[in-house]
Amino acid sequence: LRWKKPTLADRRIRIQETPAFPETGAIPEAPIGLLPGTSRGAAMTDDRLMSEIRDANLSYLILAQRLIRADRAQALYRLGIPEEVAAIVEALTPGQMIKVASGNTLMCRFRFDEEMVWSLLADHGRRGSEREDASASRLHASILMAGKYSEAV
Amino acid sequence: MAARSLLEDNKQVQRAIALIGMGARLQLLQSETNLPYERLLKLYKEVAGRSPSKGQLPFSTDWFLSWQPNIHASLFLNIHEYLQKASVLDEVEVLMKAWQLYHAEVSTHGVEALLSITRAWRLVKFVDSGMLCLTRCGRCGGQFVNHAYELTDGYVCGLCEPPARAGKGRREGSIH
Numbered sequence: 001l002r003w004k005k006p007t008l009a010d011r012r013i014r015i016q017e018t019p020a021f022p023e024t025g026a027i028p029e030a031p032i033g034l035l036p037g038t039s040r041g042a043a044m045t046d047d048r049l050m051s052e053i054r055d056a057n058l059s060y061l062i063l064a065q066r067l068i069r070a071d072r073a074q075a076l077y078r079l080g081i082p083e084e085v086a087a088i089v090e091a092l093t094p095g096q097m098i099k100v101a102s103g104n105t106l107m108c109r110f111r112f113d114e115e116m117v118w119s120l121l122a123d124h125g126r127r128g129s130e131r132e133d134a135s136a137s138r139l140h141a142s143i144l145m146a147g148k149y150s151e152a153v
Numbered sequence: 154m155a156a157r158s159l160l161e162d163n164k165q166v167q168r169a170i171a172l173i174g175m176g177a178r179l180q181l182l183q184s185e186t187n188l189p190y191e192r193l194l195k196l197y198k199e200v201a202g203r204s205p206s207k208g209q210l211p212f213s214t215d216w217f218l219s220w221q222p223n224i225h226a227s228l229f230l231n232i233h234e235y236l237q238k239a240s241v242l243d244e245v246e247v248l249m250k251a252w253q254l255y256h257a258e259v260s261t262h263g264v265e266a267l268l269s270i271t272r273a274w275r276l277v278k279f280v281d282s283g284m285l286c287l288t289r290c291g292r293c294g295g296q297f298v299n300h301a302y303e304l305t306d307g308y309v310c311g312l313c314e315p316p317a318r319a320g321k322g323r324r325e326g327s328i329h
Contacts, residue, residue: 071250073236073239073247074250074253074254076235076240077232077235077239077250077254078254082239083240083241114294116293116294135262135263135264135328136224136312136315136328137312138262139224139259139262139264139312140312142228142258143295143296143297143312144293144294144295146228146231146232146235147231147296
């Protein structure tokens with residue numbers, strides 16, 4: 001007997017079997033305000049946060065597509081994405097973009113997980129200089145980030 | 154002689170115009186496009202509005218090692234490396250795109266672009282010929298332009314450990 005690739009229908013069954021909220025056992029479509037034990041205010045902020053995620057997703061996708069269409073190579077650098085992903089994003093229609101963006105998870109994430117980059121970007125006049133525009137540490141961060149991209153691909 | 158393709162010819166001219174606009178020297182154009190010298194000269198005068206500067210190209214690898222130029226060169230080369238890996242452009246285009254990105258990056262920080270397109274081109278050539286390379290700084294982990302075959306144990310970059318007088322100049326557009 002050969003292993004069969006699970007079809008979409010199989011997967012849907014599996015998803016329905018496992019409750020999204022193991023503690024409450026509620027189905028994911030239920031509005032959070034109706035769940036037992038959550039106050040109305042908390043549900044409102046949750047809803048708002050989720051819609052902000054969708055907004056951010058959509059603006060991110062639109063910006064990414066504009067960057068890619070304006071200049072493919074420079075967009076690869078600025079977005080930090082591989083060529084294949086750029087091709088997919090470029091080909092998305094507005095309708096598809098809305099569909100892709102309408103989840104409750106963020107499409108983009110932090111590209112730099114190094115404390116060094118963050119501290120260089122965040123504190124300006126670190127080396128005892130009183131001037132706000134210490135370009136050395138900004139450029140230092142730029143060099144580190146440019147090096148990071150090359151490892152990501 | 155094979156018949157020249159008009160499309161290819163047009164592409165080369167466009168590329169030459171873009172390069173002249175970035176301030177490239179004539180030698181760069183001669184090496185990176187296959188247009189005849191006379192046409193390039195005419196093109197240069199038309200686009201730049203003056204005769205191309207004469208004289209030797211900057212040939213020293215040491216220039217890239219002093220404090221300020223090293224920061225510029227390292228930034229450019231990191232971007233260049235990235236584009237080379239990420240995109241499928243040919244060499245000149247990678248050079249042009251990387252330089253534009255580098256230029257935009259330093260301008261946003263209010264720093265004058267010390268590395269001209271011609272210097273950037275030489276830098277790439279030096280790296281290709283194995284005279285310069287990128288060395289990882291032991292402290293920050295960034296990659297910096299360095300002589301090839303240098304002892305790199307415990308290499309620390311000029312930004313983690315700036316030389317005594319570095320960045321003290323008050324000149325506009327310098328790194329501080």
